[in-house]
Amino acid sequence: MNFVFNERDGCSKCPIRHRAVCARCDEDELAILEGMKSYRTFEQGETIIWRGDDLHHISSVVAGSASLSRTLEDGRTQVVGLLLPSDFIGSPGRKAVEFDVTAITDVTLCRFERKAFERLVSDVPHISQRVMEMALDELSAAREWMVLLGRKTAREKIATFIEMVVRRDTAPIHQDQHHTLPFTREEIANFLGLTLETVSRQLSLLKKDGVLAFVGRREFTILDLAALRDATGDDADGSVIV
Amino acid sequence: MNFVFNERDGCSKCPIRHRAVCARCDEDELAILEGMKSYRTFEQGETIIWRGDDLHHISSVVAGSASLSRTLEDGRTQVVGLLLPSDFIGSPGRKAVEFDVTAITDVTLCRFERKAFERLVSDVPHISQRVMEMALDELSAAREWMVLLGRKTAREKIATFIEMVVRRDTAPIHQDQHHTLPFTREEIANFLGLTLETVSRQLSLLKKDGVLAFVGRREFTILDLAALRDATGDDADGSVIV
DNA sequence: CGCTATCTTGAATCCCTTCAAGTCGCGTGG
DNA sequence: CCACGCGACTTGAAGGGATTCAAGATAGCG
Numbered sequence: 089m090n091f092v093f094n095e096r097d098g099c100s101k102c103p104i105r106h107r108a109v110c111a112r113c114d115e116d117e118l119a120i121l122e123g124m125k126s127y128r129t130f131e132q133g134e135t136i137i138w139r140g141d142d143l144h145h146i147s148s149v150v151a152g153s154a155s156l157s158r159t160l161e162d163g164r165t166q167v168v169g170l171l172l173p174s175d176f177i178g179s180p181g182r183k184a185v186e187f188d189v190t191a192i193t194d195v196t197l198c199r200f201e202r203k204a205f206e207r208l209v210s211d212v213p214h215i216s217q218r219v220m221e222m223a224l225d226e227l228s229a230a231r232e233w234m235v236l237l238g239r240k241t242a243r244e245k246i247a248t249f250i251e252m253v254v255r256r257d258t259a260p261i262h263q264d265q266h267h268t269l270p271f272t273r274e275e276i277a278n279f280l281g282l283t284l285e286t287v288s289r290q291l292s293l294l295k296k297d298g299v300l301a302f303v304g305r306r307e308f309t310i311l312d313l314a315a316l317r318d319a320t321g322d323d324a325d326g327s328v329i330v
Numbered sequence: 331m332n333f334v335f336n337e338r339d340g341c342s343k344c345p346i347r348h349r350a351v352c353a354r355c356d357e358d359e360l361a362i363l364e365g366m367k368s369y370r371t372f373e374q375g376e377t378i379i380w381r382g383d384d385l386h387h388i389s390s391v392v393a394g395s396a397s398l399s400r401t402l403e404d405g406r407t408q409v410v411g412l413l414l415p416s417d418f419i420g421s422p423g424r425k426a427v428e429f430d431v432t433a434i435t436d437v438t439l440c441r442f443e444r445k446a447f448e449r450l451v452s453d454v455p456h457i458s459q460r461v462m463e464m465a466l467d468e469l470s471a472a473r474e475w476m477v478l479l480g481r482k483t484a485r486e487k488i489a490t491f492i493e494m495v496v497r498r499d500t501a502p503i504h505q506d507q508h509h510t511l512p513f514t515r516e517e518i519a520n521f522l523g524l525t526l527e528t529v530s531r532q533l534s535l536l537k538k539d540g541v542l543a544f545v546g547r548r549e550f551t552i553l554d555l556a557a558l559r560d561a562t563g564d565d566a567d568g569s570v571i572v
Numbered sequence: 573c574g575c576t577a578t579c580t581t582g583a584a585t586c587c588c589t590t591c592a593a594g595t596c597g598c599g600t601g602g
Numbered sequence: 603c604c605a606c607g608c609g610a611c612t613t614g615a616a617g618g619g620a621t622t623c624a625a626g627a628t629a630g631c632g
Contacts, residue, residue, distance in 0.1 A: 168473040223465035230472040231410040237479035238523030281480030
């Protein structure tokens with residue numbers, strides 16, 4: 089299941105073939121997409137598109153990760169979404185993007201010219217069905233995050249974040265597994281609506297409380313999964329309804 | 331353009347005909363929907379569906395308004411969305427709802443049995459296209475709200491909220507127009523991630539600063555639109571990208 | 573006209589931020 | 603190989619904005 093991305097390969101060998109906007113397409117439809125797509129890469133830290141920029145393409149993240157964020161005039165910034173492989177950038181029907189998109193790691197995008205993609209949305213039901221599914225999933229995730237931003241304490245935010253990172257890595261979650269934080273303290277802070285100092289302090293507290301153990305600054309293991317779950321503020325059952 | 335809802339009328343006379351999930355449907359498709367729909371009403375304050383409940387229907391709000399919210403174990407609650415006429419409740423493809431849905435005013439829903447609606451999503455492209463559009467719009471709105479919840483001060487939150495309420499009423503916005511807050515202080519607080527006392531205090535401050543004038547507790551006019559805009563923390567241009 | 577839910581205002585507290593000073597760790601170049 | 607330098611991180615102390623707790627005021631309704 090571990091594909092390595094190679095531009096030369098056709099769509100059928102694409103690592104996100106079964107999760108991206110093309111997931112429901114059959115071979116014939118895939119052939120159409122094949123003729124329309126182009127790739128572009130961005131380096132870590134590079135801005136992929138600025139808020140307000142004209143939206144020439146609808147893109148899917150093939151490899152790497154990116155963030156969606158908004159920065160207020162005085163510099164406060166809030167991350168409103170993470171884009172992982174298979175997630176898409178840009179909305180069909182919108183001429184501009186509403187958030188800054190920044191490459192967290194090196195990123196490869198599979199892009200479609202926007203007008204052409206909008207025709208696909210009209211003509212190929214499998215496309216609109218899949219985009220609908222993905223948008224509804226994103227919407228759920230965004231609302232879940234709103235609860236965190238609006239009502240959770242710093243400790244609960246951090247615990248929820250750690251649990252999310254770990255769940256991305258492995259399912260089901262076990263104790264004593266090794267994990268890596270793929271973000272700086274500042275990125276975590278902008279994601280959780282905190283300052284980087286508070287993030288640092290709360291991580292230290294979780295460490296002091298014997299919930300997490302750190303090896304270096306980014307590598308950690310969970311020592312007490314129950315305590316971590318408890319600290320999230322969510323219901324005991326895990327709060328994840330699929 | 332001001333339809334009054336009457337169950338006896340067919341879909342073509344429905345007040346949300348051109349905005350709801352059926353917006354893109356032609357007359358033939360509408361005839362199918364006509365045979366599948368049923369109405370149900372809820373009284374103000376009534377819970378329409380609880381988080382975790384089985385989702386038997388996909389519904390559209392025809393009249394009235396409802397809120398989507400989550401309540402943590404200790405009672406903290408966060409409103410994650412407002413449902414106004416034409417907005418839908420429930421996601422095709424999901425067996426349960428993830429948030430509590432509560433009637434803010436008396437509410438009338440137009441409902442489709444979920445399984446049947448999911449077949450529509452597969453068979454009628456105009457449905458999936460429209461749901462896709464609506465989900466993408468909701469997603470944008472949710473992300474915009476995440477910025478507010480994560481990074482704005484109490485004053486900025488209140489100013490943004492007032493501006494939103496006013497924009498719903500009238501476009502373009504003028505000073506000295508009369509408006510009504512359709513929520514209690516507590517509902518506003520749960521929407522903004524604040525306490526009701528803070529909401530009250532900030533409204534009093536805006537009044538003292540000559541930005542708003544109140545007639546009673548819910549009725550107000552804008553005295554200084556520029557100051558209100560300024561207080562939102564958003565860019566001068568209004569931040570609304572369509 | 574009085575009752576009650578809603579709202580306002582005050583005072584104390586607390587959690588997070590801000591400001592400031594280090595420490596750590598990693599890559600680079602001597 | 604180690605010193606150096608710099609970005610990332612940690613920790614402390616002070617400050618502030620929002621919450622909490624506690625009275626009252628107001629308005630809308632029977």
